[in-house]
Amino acid sequence: MSQDTLLASLEVMHRIRETEETISRLRLSEDIVGSVHLCNGQEAIYTGAVRALDLGRDAVFPTYRGHGWAIACGVPPEAVLAELLGRASGISGGRGGSAYFTAPGYGMYGENSIVGAGAPIACGAALAGRFDGSGRVALASFGEGAMNQGAVHEAMNFAAAMTLPVIFLVENNTYSELTPTRDVVRNDQFFRRASAYGMAGVRFDGNDPDAVRDAVADAVERCRNGAGPVLLEAMTQRIVGHYIGDVQHYRPAGELDAAIAAEPIARAERMARAAGVGDTELAALRQRVVDEVDRAAQAALSAPLADPATVEEHVYA
Amino acid sequence: MPEIIEKTLSYAESVNAALSRALEERPETLLFGEDVAIPGGVFGVTKGLRRKFGERVFDTPISESAILGGAVGSAMFGRRPIVEIMWADFALVAFDQIVNQAANVRYVSRGALAAPLTVRTQQGNAPGACAQHSQSLEALFAHIPGIRVCMPTTNQDAYDLLLSAIWSDDPTIVIENRTLYHGAKQPVRIGGPVQAVGGVGLRRSGSDLTVVTWGAMQHRVLAAAERAAAEGIDAEVIDARWIRPLDLDSILASVQRTGRLLVVHEAHTTGGVGAEVVSRVVESGVQLTSPPVRIGALETRIPAAVQLAARVLPGDEDILGAIRRVAHDVPAGRVEAMPAGAR
Numbered sequence: 001m002s003q004d005t006l007l008a009s010l011e012v013m014h015r016i017r018e019t020e021e022t023i024s025r026l027r028l029s030e031d032i033v034g035s036v037h038l039c040n041g042q043e044a045i046y047t048g049a050v051r052a053l054d055l056g057r058d059a060v061f062p063t064y065r066g067h068g069w070a071i072a073c074g075v076p077p078e079a080v081l082a083e084l085l086g087r088a089s090g091i092s093g094g095r096g097g098s099a100y101f102t103a104p105g106y107g108m109y110g111e112n113s114i115v116g117a118g119a120p121i122a123c124g125a126a127l128a129g130r131f132d133g134s135g136r137v138a139l140a141s142f143g144e145g146a147m148n149q150g151a152v153h154e155a156m157n158f159a160a161a162m163t164l165p166v167i168f169l170v171e172n173n174t175y176s177e178l179t180p181t182r183d184v185v186r187n188d189q190f191f192r193r194a195s196a197y198g199m200a201g202v203r204f205d206g207n208d209p210d211a212v213r214d215a216v217a218d219a220v221e222r223c224r225n226g227a228g229p230v231l232l233e234a235m236t237q238r239i240v241g242h243y244i245g246d247v248q249h250y251r252p253a254g255e256l257d258a259a260i261a262a263e264p265i266a267r268a269e270r271m272a273r274a275a276g277v278g279d280t281e282l283a284a285l286r287q288r289v290v291d292e293v294d295r296a297a298q299a300a301l302s303a304p305l306a307d308p309a310t311v312e313e314h315v316y317a
Numbered sequence: 318m319p320e321i322i323e324k325t326l327s328y329a330e331s332v333n334a335a336l337s338r339a340l341e342e343r344p345e346t347l348l349f350g351e352d353v354a355i356p357g358g359v360f361g362v363t364k365g366l367r368r369k370f371g372e373r374v375f376d377t378p379i380s381e382s383a384i385l386g387g388a389v390g391s392a393m394f395g396r397r398p399i400v401e402i403m404w405a406d407f408a409l410v411a412f413d414q415i416v417n418q419a420a421n422v423r424y425v426s427r428g429a430l431a432a433p434l435t436v437r438t439q440q441g442n443a444p445g446a447c448a449q450h451s452q453s454l455e456a457l458f459a460h461i462p463g464i465r466v467c468m469p470t471t472n473q474d475a476y477d478l479l480l481s482a483i484w485s486d487d488p489t490i491v492i493e494n495r496t497l498y499h500g501a502k503q504p505v506r507i508g509g510p511v512q513a514v515g516g517v518g519l520r521r522s523g524s525d526l527t528v529v530t531w532g533a534m535q536h537r538v539l540a541a542a543e544r545a546a547a548e549g550i551d552a553e554v555i556d557a558r559w560i561r562p563l564d565l566d567s568i569l570a571s572v573q574r575t576g577r578l579l580v581v582h583e584a585h586t587t588g589g590v591g592a593e594v595v596s597r598v599v600e601s602g603v604q605l606t607s608p609p610v611r612i613g614a615l616e617t618r619i620p621a622a623v624q625l626a627a628r629v630l631p632g633d634e635d636i637l638g639a640i641r642r643v644a645h646d647v648p649a650g651r652v653e654a655m656p657a658g659a660r
């Protein structure tokens with residue numbers, strides 16, 4: 001992997017992290033209200049996956065933990081921040097908020113606050129691609145907890161039976177909200193479920209953007225070649241609570257420290273240093289993104305609020 | 318039956334006290350759902366129950382169909398399951414188990430089987446919540462014969478109605494509201510006989526009009542009623558806390574005295590339970606001095622931004638306007654146009 005690619009990934013991951021940190025501050029100051037799910041620690045998944053997709057035609061279906069997906073897909077941090085702040089300039093005009101915005105212009109077809117609901121919809125996006133000649137690959141991303149949702153089982157069989165170009169990407173952070181997912185399954189190696197549906201299944205390090213890129217690129221190739229769906233399992237940890245304010249009392253001692261030591265930004269910086277990139281250059285890269293997100297936050301905060309007179313728009317054709 | 322003691326409890330603690338009593342007194346009860354056992358619930362409502370009651374209290378995968386179906390099946394075989402669906406919006410992924418399954422168990426077996434299960438859930442908007450975490454769905458549940466539905470709002474009702482639901486031999490949906498869980502503590506009578514399902518709560522006596530409401534919305538209704546009182550309008554506020562069975566007799570008795578009816582709910586107006594209340598009252602033939610009015614959420618999706626959601630859901634001003642309209646028989650749409658003195 002080239003140094004350029006590594007630094008490019010690092011920049012995207014910084015952009016996601018800085019946006020999340022800014023959101024966290026704005027939530028604590030109550031400029032943003034309500035439940036917010038941050039993705040700190042899981043940035044490499046979005047960063048690596050998007051590098052393997054062609055967002056001009058492919059479609060991504062993430063979850064409520066979707067700010068990072070949006071930014072990796074190219075949504076400007078200002079549009080994300082403005083959304084959470086209820087501004088007219090928000091990516092969904094304040095309709096979606098933190099957990100349910102959508103950015104179809106960027107290939108990001110919506111967060112979803114119903115666990116697992118994006119998976120069957122991704123099947124439909126892939127199905128449409130069969131008829132519109134686009135060669136579209138649909139990627140549904142969800143947590144490992146969603147693997148226990150009926151809709152996800154149905155979607156996997158549906159995609160496999162119809163040989164649909166769908167990538168089911170499991171972001172395995174090992175928790176279903178406050179419950180360790182291994183406590184509610186017999187086997188927590190989720191990629192192994194793929195074979196039961198007749199799919200390929202692969203598990204890899206979700207904190208390594210290149211490992212993610214490679215796995216998604218292979219899956220995209222299979223999909224485009226008509227080999228049908230793939231189940232990918234990216235191993236990761238969130239290094240923040242399930243939602244802002246979650247004190248994470250459910251974590252065993254030491255687990256969070258280990259997760260922080262392995263988190264993707266620190267990891268990528270270690271690799272960059274090993275490849276000869278200097279501390280000054282790394283600091284400058286980060287600072288550039290910090291400044292960019294700061295400006296985005298200022299712009300979002302001074303933008304006008306979404307207008308209540310518009311609440312009845314867009315319900316019907 | 319334990320003796321009655323009074324404790325000062327929050328709404329969440331009242332729910333917890335009812336669950337604790339049920340698990341204590343009815344060994345056939347089970348309590349399960351996502352995050353309810355070891356974490357003690359995402360809102361902390363079920364804290365301590367796992368430690369106290371062991372394996373009858375357990376965490377489940379994120380599998381609403383299995384949770385609700387597991388409740389139906391275990392209820393058919395002598396257990397008395399109490400399950401939690403974290404948000405009413407999530408019941409929709411498993412609605413079959415309520416509507417096609419739980420509601421039919423007694424019917425199709427001609428009484429040989431029953432499904433004495435309780436579903437605890439919570440609903441409604443809270444600041445910042447999205448369209449998939451904000452809906453008020455009581456009408457969907459209440460539409461189904463065979464299902465019972467209640468919406469406790471006071472801390473005492475959070476305790477009493479949940480016990481009535483658990484003791485009931487029919488599938489019962491108890492709809493709570495997360496904005497109430499950690500509100501003010503109130504004195505709650507714990508122990509004593511478990512009440513039969515049904516009945517209303519009289520929240521404010523008045524003689525000029527009857528306002529029927531339920532759920533957290535009634536706090537806004539009560540505030541609006543006080544403001545109306547300052548204008549000389551004396552509103553009676555009835556909490557129709559059991560949506561099904563609906564206690565029509567109590568509502569009619571009030572409307573007979575006041576001759577005027579307003580229904581206020583957080584749910585959407587079209588097809589809402591307000592339509593049912595108004596129809597029943599009109600069908601009864603009771604004399605009304607002014608046309609009945611119902612207000613609910615605007616006919617749109619519920620937006621996340623606070624100022625947008627505030628427009629969609631009935632607010633204090635909307636409720637006060639509706640009270641004035643019903644009390645003074647002002648034609649629809651004219652309230653805002655009237656000078657303040659003429660209202």
Ligand SMILES: Cc1ncc(C[n+]2csc(CCOP(=O)(O)OP(=O)(O)O)c2C)c(N)n1
Pocket residue numbers: 065113114115142143144145146147171173175176177181242351379381403407410
């Ligand atoms: C159908 C449904 N059930 C329950 C929930 C509540 N809920 C929100 S996030 C979550 C945990 C999801 O865990 P996982 O799929 O592993 O994703 P993670 O949050 O770890 O990213 C739950 C249970 C929901 N939103 N939708």
Ligand SMILES: [Mg+2]
Pocket residue numbers: 143144145171172173174175176177
């Ligand atoms: Mg998870």
